[in-house]
Amino acid sequence: MSVLLSFGWARPAAAQVAATTPWVADSVLSSLVVRALVADDQGYLWVATPEGVRRYDGYQTVPLAQLLTSSQVAAPHGYINALVRDPAGCLWIGGVDGLYCWAGGTLTRRALPLGAANGTETEAVYALWLDPRTHLLWVGYSSGRVAVLDPARPPAKLPLLPMLNEQPSSFAAAPGGEVWLSTFNGQLYRLGAQGQRRQVYQQPGAYLVPVPGTPYVMSSQALYELNEATGTLRQRLRWLPASTYESKYFYPTLDAQGRPVQWLAQRRRLVVQWGAPGTLPQVKQLPVAFDATEPSTQYTLLQDARRLWWAFSPETRGCFKGGTAVPLRPLPVVGQVRPPSVRGLAQLTDGQLLMTTYSGVYLQRASYPTDTLRALFLTREGRPWPAMLYDVEVSATGRVLFADEANTFGELNPQTGVLTYYPLYPGTTDAAPLNGRVVYCARTGAVWGGATNGLYRLDAQRRQVTRYRTPTGTEPLRGQLVRSISEDDAGTLWLASEHGVYALNPTTGAVQHYSTAERTPNRHLPTDDVLCVYAPPRGPVWLGTATHGILKLVPGQGLVGQVSTEQGLPTPTVATLVPGAGGELWAGTYAGLVCYRPATGQLTIYGPAEGLANPELNKQAAYRAPDGTLYFGGVGGAFRVARGATRQGPDRPPHLLLTARASGSGALRFLPTPMATPTLLLSGPIKEGGFDLALNDYRAPALNRFFYQLRPAGLLADSAAGVQSTGRHLRLRSLDAGTYELVVWGQTPAGQRTPKQHLRVVVDRPWWQHPLLLLGAAGLLVGAGIGVQKLRGRRALREAQLRTRIAADLHDEVGALLTRVNLRAELLQEPASPDELTADMQALLLDSRAALLMMRDVVWSIDAGADTVGALRDRLHDHLDATAHAAGLHATLAVRGLPDAAPLAPQLRQHLYLIAKEAITNTVRHALTATHLALTLERQGGALVLTIQDDGPPQLTTTASGMGRRNMQRRAEALGGHCSSGPAATGWCVHVRVPYQG
DSSP, rough: OOOHHHHHHOOOOOOOOOOOEEEEETTTTSOOOOOOEEEESSSSSSETTTTEEEOOOOSOOOEEGSOOTTOOOOOOOOOOOEEEEETOOOEEEEEEEEEEEEEEEEEEBOOHHHHEEEESOOOEEEEEEOOTTTTOOOEEESSSOOEEEETTTTBBOOBBBOOOOEEEEEEEEOGGEEEEEEEEEEEEEEEOOOSSEEEEEEHHHHOOETTTTTSSSESEEEEEETTEEEEEEEEOOOOOOOOOOOOOOOEEEEEETSOEEEEEEEEEEEEEEETTTSOOOEEEEEEEOOOOOSSSEEEEEEOOSSSSSEOOTTTTSSSEEEEEOOEEEEOOTTOOOOOOOOOEEOOTTTTTEEEEOOOOOOOEEOTTTTBBBBEEEOOEEEEEOOOOOOOOEOOOTOOOOOOTTTTTTEOOTTOBEEEEEEOOOOOOOOSSSOEEEEEEETSSSSSEEETTTTEEEETTTTTTEEEEOTTTTTOTTTTOOOEEEEEOTTTEEEEETEEEEEOOTTTOOOOEEEBBBOSSGGOOOSSSSSEEEEEEESSSSEEESSSSSSEEEEEETTTHHHHEETTOOOOOOOOEEEOEEEEEEEETTTTTTEEEEEETTEEEEEEEEGSSSOOOOEEEEEETTSOEEEEEEEEEEEEEEEETGGGGGOOSOOOOOEEEEEEESOOOOOOOOSSSSSSEEEEEEEEEEEEEEEOOOOOGGOOEEEEEEEEEOOOOOSSTTEEEOSSSEEOSSSSSEEEEEEEEEEEEETSSOOOOOHHHEEOOOOOOOOOHHHHHHHHHHHHHHHHHHHHHHHHHHHHHHHHHHHHHHHIIIHHHHHHHHHHHHHTTTTTOOOOHHHHHHHHHHHHHHHHHHHHHHHHHHGGGOOHHHHHHHHHHHHEEEEEEEEOOOOOEEEEEEEOTTTTOOOHHHHHHHHHHHHHHHHHHHHHHHEEEEEEEEEEEEEEEEEEEEESSOOOHHHHHIHHHHHHHHHHHHHHTOOEEEESSSSSSSEEEEOOOOO
């Protein structure tokens, strides 16, 4: 089978590409064999696979079958070979089930004339092509037939052109309004405008694509010139060596004239630049960053509306995206597989770049921005020294000054690697250790150092450190963690700390404190945790905080602005702030690099898709070189911001993709309305409704952000009030009946926002919320309450009856036995002969055992865990062992048709047990010649049948025929059944039958 990628033929594409072309596997599409890929006007991607057509929004693929209603035709399944979009936006689908058209949410099938090809209306479509000159759709079938139709007026039945002897593979424009047709068997046909065959050419063992307006045809590896007079081909240009396997799937991206301009083959990106007519093109080869499954695999390229490139092959699983120049260029470190975490960056006077990390210090040669950084061997006083340089600064005299995280301040010789630590000025004492955090060279030439316990001044000439004191001798910053220092045009030092920001005039010692504790409005801040500060020569002071994003501070006015996550910042933690060359402000955050334009409020966020290996950036690890080049560092190493990075990015704004969803047995639907605002109706037994949100920007879907406002209709103003962020699943829960206005929008990782989409949500009042129904429900609740009280009364009565029965059993049975035990114990105190004493002891033992057994019977009768057939069976076994077996009887117990777990009501199991116990006792006492006793418990329909039978002749007594039999009959009647006893064929039999609904 073949695949024709219509976008490749119809969508113009530029031939110029950047040299840096990183590709990443799409997390969803890489698991599929993508045979064709088409973007619609909304921004969804339609994917042809061997399992059918799917719609993709960057998060999940939805089969076309799930988008259809029950009244529509069935979706095509199996291999989909071609996808084409016509000028009206209709999607044409060609596969093993024939030709289909998806337009306006409706799927229709275009059948073949009866008797055509294989005699049926269904035949596989191998090729589709929309002629850009005439907008006619050409269809190639597996039998070799070709159909041509006008998509704007498709006929009910397709007219077929004369049959070819080949299976069509692809179409292309030929001169004079004619058409080239390539086949899988290596034939190239030239067809007239009506499909008549003009000429046939044999291809040179490779799949060829004709080049409109030229005498050339092209394979993925070479260019051939076509001699129409002789029907021969001559190779004119080869850019790839001939491979042993030439793929038949060669579908390059075409320009506006239909000429091939880009494709991927043999792990190279081929870019063709066409010159003047009659000249050979120039072909550039660029390496690609992902590995093809085999060197000969050819990948097709698609550029979507957001200028993102997609690469895929119909031959293998995998789909990659990228291919654009990245604005962030990583700085490689020699000998490091994993880049070290960067702390400081600076450029030396000779142009070398110096980078400090937790694992050492590295240098990059001057004028070689892509060169690897090499480690500098550090020593102190002639010994190797594992310094942890937290920050580094180059003074106006070229000295490299540093702040050591585990020590004090000092100077580094970048030529020798020698570290010179500055001691404290004599007379300066500090109880706490001095741990350097920042070093800053002011415009006046003074060098300032911030540490964990205050502000210091570095004297590079004397190589010493002095704690800052005001002219009056006070130390206003003693004990403060100074994290960042910046100087404004007035010479004021702005100091970021964990207790807010300090504005210090070092000459006079005047200090202004900005923090949450300040009650003066112009010095109050929403947070004290300030990580960095930038004071430009003119204008506001910018603060980077740990929890509140970027704060804009104007001296004398106070806080005048804030950039937080609500405005699109990816995280509230801002570690560094550096000015750009064009008035923009660059912020290193814990979730990526941000470029903020104060004039417009626009944010551009750079993450993994832009070349950032790890989005977590470090404090102090930011530097602007004298030529304006920006460097940043973080957990994933250091990187350079390419020139013009702020001008890169898609020209078109993104837009939102909405899919309505419902949870429950109800259905979401849009109401027909003449208004431009779509109206969503929530009615029926819907547990919740809402939308799945996506953007037509597929670079990094996981980093896309979404926002919404929901208010009752007429109350929603176009402002930031009520703005809430949401994940890609926007759920509308627990809404009262009424009409609401919903505004939804999204934001890309680069900070671009979609236009706001306005919707109206109508929530119907459920039938159960109508007043009359609620009144009736209240009446039912009252009645139910009365019924519950009655049930509780009945339960209390049953519990009282149970307690009365237990007391009676304990008094009548156990109490009588214990009385006899007590009397026999008193008799043992009187003088008696040895024989009498032995007899009394034996009687006492029997009475105490009987009392113990009776107590066990009482406890078992009220045990809720014994309400099963298995518990009754075990209890009967125990009683047989204690009585029948002890009397020499061979006793058996059989349970039929009842599993052990079958439930028994407490009253049922107690009466059955006592009936069986009475019958067993009668047999032991009165059937003196019996040798065998059989008990059977079985289920017969809706009844339980208990049978106790022995094999001895009966000895009728008053107990057996009187009280005992009446007790058994009374218990059976209490259960709604009956009990009979009498002689049987081989002895005496007791038969009990009671109803059972278990």
